[in-house]
Each structure stands twice: as structure tokens, then as C-alpha cells.
Amino acid sequence: MQMITAQDMTALINKVKAKMDQVNDYTAEGKMKTDVAFIKAPIGRVKVFYKKPNLFKLQRDGGISILPKGGVTVNMRSIITTNDFMALDAGEQVLNAQKLRVVKLLPNADNSDVILTTMYIDEANLLVKKAVTTTRENGTYEMEMQYGKFAGYGLPDKVVFSFNTKDYKLPKGITLEFDDVDQETKNRMKGKKGRVEITYANYEINKGIHTSVFK
Amino acid sequence: MAIVSVQHLSKQFGSFSAVNDLSFTVEAGDVYGFLGQNGAGKSTTIRMLMTLIAPTAGSIKVFDMPLATHRKEILQQIGAVIEKPDVYKYLSAYDNLRLFARLSGLQLSRKQLMDQLEMVGLAERGYDTVRTFSQGMKQRLGIAIALVHNPQLIVLDEPTNGLDPQGIADIRNLILRLSREWKKTVIVSSHLLSEIEQIATRVLIIDKGKKIVEGSAADLFDPAQTLVELTTTDSSFAWNSLQQSQWAGVLKEQRGAQIILQLHRNDIPELHKALVQMQIGVISLQLKHSLEDYFLQVTAGKQHVDAFSN
């Protein structure tokens, strides 16, 4: 069913996609910061691999990393590069003092995990600045992209991934901790969104990656 | 010189008075016999002397120094076996001796330690753990430990307890050697008069925590006061016969089947002849010191089987 008032934005999306299509594959190194109220983690190093159309892998470079389940692997690029969606105009919005076109993408496939993706697109530069994805299984995720050197390929320097976190608590018997957490800590941990920030240092584009990397 | 001087010593355990106003003096060179029944207060007194127990009242001086203030210097010069000769059962005799020597501040060579064990006849078993030792061997090890630091004063609390007759004789000889050859002062306690009378130069008898008598063994064991306990086939016949003889004067009393006489030790062979002449059927003739009779009467208040049977 198509909404009558909504303008079809497929043309815009295709332009964005065309820009992205210059990139067949890339690898990038970056630093990942996990910012979840109830997780205390240092900055970790990650390596990211991508290959058209929708192969994506985030690999930690040693150490232990904590990622929201399913989240980071929902890659904006993999949504956009599948042709099977409906793109609807949802007006304009100002984000960081920049006027952006809001586009809603609805996958046509019934069994898709993604129910809806809302994209905020810089029409002049054909860059996706923000994407909000609602999934069946893993809740709603928000991605914000900042571009720099690799804007020409539509590759961001920094991606901030936001998601809702449920409170979690462990039975004390397991941890053998006797004290209760003080109120200040409790407040700090309540109702905050979790964030994962990845800052990419350098991209290697179209050097060719073997599919086995993604296994 | 007074080695030990005890003045008005008392010890209360709650309402129980274990030692009550006890005073005595041990002179250098004494073998001081400390006699009393079990529970008379001997052990408590000795424990106070060894600083194991704090006195409730009174004072103890050893080597002319108050024990309360000169504990270390005094204990340096005392060797003791209190009650049982307890040592570390999981260690060998050698290791025990070395350990206790070090506690007295001595670093002895292997040879010195083995010599010490040799003296008490334990050299052969020196490296065996004490766990495997007999009571007598433990006692000898206990004595070796008491003597290892060459103390001036040796305190032996009931040293013959649990020993066989040979062991008892060994201890007696050892005490005599300590006194005569090595000129040590010895305090030895016992509940058996027979043990003390053979070795002591002075004797103290206590009962219920109080001094009964103290004196030189020579006085207390006066041969002129020897008691003889006569057991015959017919006690009344014997009593009557003796009553009518020249021996009437030495008759003391008839105690059941026994007749007690008091006479000089030297007169006993004559008594023997007379009994034969009077055709009295003698079963036994036993010597008792006047002290023993006294000891038993004052300390026991009843027939004390232990002392007589020895």
C-alpha cells in the first residue's frame, strides 16, 4: 500500500546508492568506544570489513569487546544496497544546523528483520547523516555519521550507534558482592541510552577482499 | 645460700585454696623432697615456681632474685620436668633437644646434642620420632631437655610416674649423680615417701595446700624412730608374747593383723631372734620410718594403700 501524500524518494536514494556503489569493498581500522551506563570498558581497536552487497564484519583487534546484539551488523549500506524497498519522503529536518531530507525506507520483503529505516540525507552531498532502524528482534537503533576525508565514497569518519538498554542485574550470590550500589551510581545508570562510537582512522577501498573473511 | 626462698605463697582457684600460706627454703646442694598426696598442692607450688601459674599472694625468690621481676634470668638457670615429659611427637629426640636448647639460648653442635642424648641412653634412637618412644624413653628425653642448658637448679615434678621399677631406679640414680657429681640443687616432688627418703637431703610435706612439716632428712628419717610393721600368723598371741617380754616398751599398737613397733634400726636383728625364740609365726617384718606413719596419718587421714604396698 502506498501513501498518496508521500513523494517517492527512490530517485534520491538511488543517487546516494550510486555514490556508495563506487565502493566494492573496504577495510578500515578504527577505535571503538562502548558507552553503556552499566558497562565500564576502555577504548578498543577494531577492524571493519565490507563487501558488496551486504557482507559486513566488525572484528576486534585483540582484547574483549562488548557490542549490542545484532546492532552494529545492521549496516546502513547493506540496507540501501538492496533494491527491494519503498522510499517515502517524510519532509525536512534540521540536524546540527543542517537541513536534511528525511526518507523512510520500508523493506518489501515480509521476512526482513528490519521493519523501518528512517534516513536523514544531506541532499547536496548525497550523504546519509543519520539513520534510525527499527528491527523485529533487536529493538531500535540510531546511527549518526560524520564525514571527512572519505566523504567522496560516502564513508564516514565516525559512526555513533545509539540504542536503548534494558536494566540488568545479577543475583548477588553469583558475584558475592555484599554492598548495595550507592544511589548515585544507580541514578547514573538509569534510563540512559547506550552508545557505541567507532572512529575510523583509515580506509582501504576496493583492494579486494576474499569472502572467507566474513565467515 | 638459699637457692629458692618461698614466703607466704598462696594460690586460689576460685573459692578453692590450692596453696595456702606456704613458706620454705631450698639451700644450694639440697635434694629437696617435696611430699604430699595427689592434690595436696605440690604441682601448683612447682608451677608457681616455674612461672606457669601466677601466685595469688606471697613471694618467690630464686637465686636471690624476685621471680616476678627476673623471670628470664631465673628460668635460664632452671631445668624442669613438670608432670609428664611432653615434647613434640612429630619431631625426633634430636630435633626436640635442639629446639629446646635454642629456646634456652643455646646453639649446640650435633656432637654436644648427641652427647646429651647419650647421657640419658637415647643416642641410638636419637633420630627416631618421639611418637615411637616408650614412656620411659620420653621421661629420659624430658630430663635431657631439662639438663641441656646446664642449669643450677633442677625441678622434677613426679619424675617416676608411669615408670617401671628399672626406670624408677634409673631416675633415682640420676638424681643422686646430679647432686653428688655435678653439685646441682634438685627439687623433686612425689606422693611416695619411699622415693623421697632414699635421695632427699631435706623434706617438705604438704597437705591441702599447707605445710605439715619441713626438716632435714636426717632428722625426719631418724634411725632411732624406725617403725616396724609385723605381720604374724596369730596377731593376739604375738602381741601378748611381746607384751610380756623385754620388747614391751617398743610396742606401739595393733592394727588388725599387723603389730606396729618403734625401735632403733640397729635393734631389729635382735627383735628378729626374739620372735623366733617366742615361737611367733612371722609372715613379714617391714620397716617404716616414723615419718611414714606420720605422713600417712596427717595427709591421708585414712589407710593409704599406695604407700604401704610399695
Add this chain to the structure above:
Amino acid sequence: MWTLFQIELYKIFRRPRTYIAFAAITALIGVVQLGLKVDGKEYAEFVMADFNSSFAVDGNILNGYFICYVVLQLLLVHVPLLIALIAADMISGEANMGTLRVLMTKPISRWEFILAKFSASAVYTILLLIWVAIQALLLSMLIFGTDDMFIMKSSYAVVIKADDVFWRYAGAFCFAALAMTTVAALGFLLSLFADNSIGPIVATMSVIIVSTILSTMSIPLFNAIKPYLFTSHMITWKEFFDLKVNDMNEAIPGTIQNPQKLWNSAMVLMAHIIVFVGAAGIIFKRKDVLS
């Protein structure tokens, strides 16, 4: 005093009983390590069940650092028993053997005796913990390797960089040594009051078990007394494994979330040791040796 201390150590390490503790620790840690080697994944999943529903933890979680933490968590509840086995026997055992009587007729002051004996128990305690450290930390590092350390606290998870872990264990073991020395001091004090070692050992364990239960239960009535129970402070070693975060909620390596708490607990434990040993000295000074 030095001689006396040496003799006490000699006595401790000549007794077969002493080695029971070392053997028990070897066995306990070995069992935990074997279990985690074989079924570690399942254990990790069990502990992180709630967490795993929304997060994917990626990496070698079951590394030596984590294993050591698990072992310590389990073991430090049992080590007091092994400490009590020796410490609560220090005086009572001698009384039982009759050697206390012999010792006290030697030219040794009673305070020296108490301090030497307690120091020897403390050395035993520390050696036992060094043994735990070798087994639980070094051996686990060998078997399971090292990596970042991921631990779950009761209301948050902490990831510590691999190169930021070892010093925390050094600190934690020092703290544990202090905590276990407190147990030794308690056992030692109680060992004055009996002529057999069973009583003081059981009494020491009872005190620790009851206090630990009180420390664990979150009941308002008990919460009020918690700060005064030394068992509440015995587990503060875990503070070494909590980091400070900056304004960006980014863990800062090399920091401890609550160093003040560690310091306070250390002081409380130290005070307990002084009180226990001081009381032991004062009581023993006046005690009649009747054994």
C-alpha cells in the same frame, strides 16, 4: 624473639597438618580449572545469561585473568578454614600436647611468645596465599592465556585491558593476605581458650560463617551492623577490579573506582588484627598454664 619466630616456623612446617592446606588448595583450584577448561563456555553463558540477551561479548573471556577471579571468588570463602586449621591450633595444640608447659618454663617472655607465634601463623597465611597466587593466577595464565578481563559485578560489567590487570592482582593478593591474617589473628586469639584444637577451629569458622551470612544478607536490621563485621571488609579486594570512568563513560586504565573504600577496609582489618593479637597477649600474660 627472632629465634623463637624461627622455631615456630620450623614447628609449623615440620607438621604434616600444615601441608593439608597446600594440598587442599592445589586440589580445589585444580578442580575449578579443570571444570572451566572442559565446560567453561557453559559457565560463562550461565553467569552472563541476562547480559547476553542484549549484548554480544566478543573475545577470549575465559582467559587466565578471568579464571583467577572466579577461583578467588570461590576459594576465599574456604581459605579461612585452612588458616584456622593452623592458627587456631597455635596455642591450644601446644596445650593439648603439653608442650606449652615445657615452653613456658623456658626463658621466653610471654609477649615474645605470642608475637612469635602470631608472626609464624601470619607467615603461614601469606605462604598459603602465595601458593594460591601461583596456582590460581600464574597457572591459569599458563593454561588459559591472558587477555582483557571481563567481569560482571552485581549491577554492571567491567572490561579491564590485559596490560592493566596484573598489578590489580598483586594488590588483590596483598589485600587478601591482610584479610586472611585477620582470620589467623581471630583463630589465634580463640586458641588461647582451649586445651584442644578442635574447639578453637570450629569457633573460628563459626564466627566467620555467621558474620559472612550477616554480611551477605540484605536485611535492614543486619545492614546496620555490616560495617562493623570484619567479614564485610574481607571481600573488598574486588575493588581492585573496578575502574573509574571519565565524563565520556570511558574506563580509565590504571584507576580504581573506590580507593578510599579499599583503604578503609584495610584499616578496619588492620585494627582487628591489632585488637585480636593485643587481646591474645594481654590474656596470655595473665593466664595460668594448667595443661
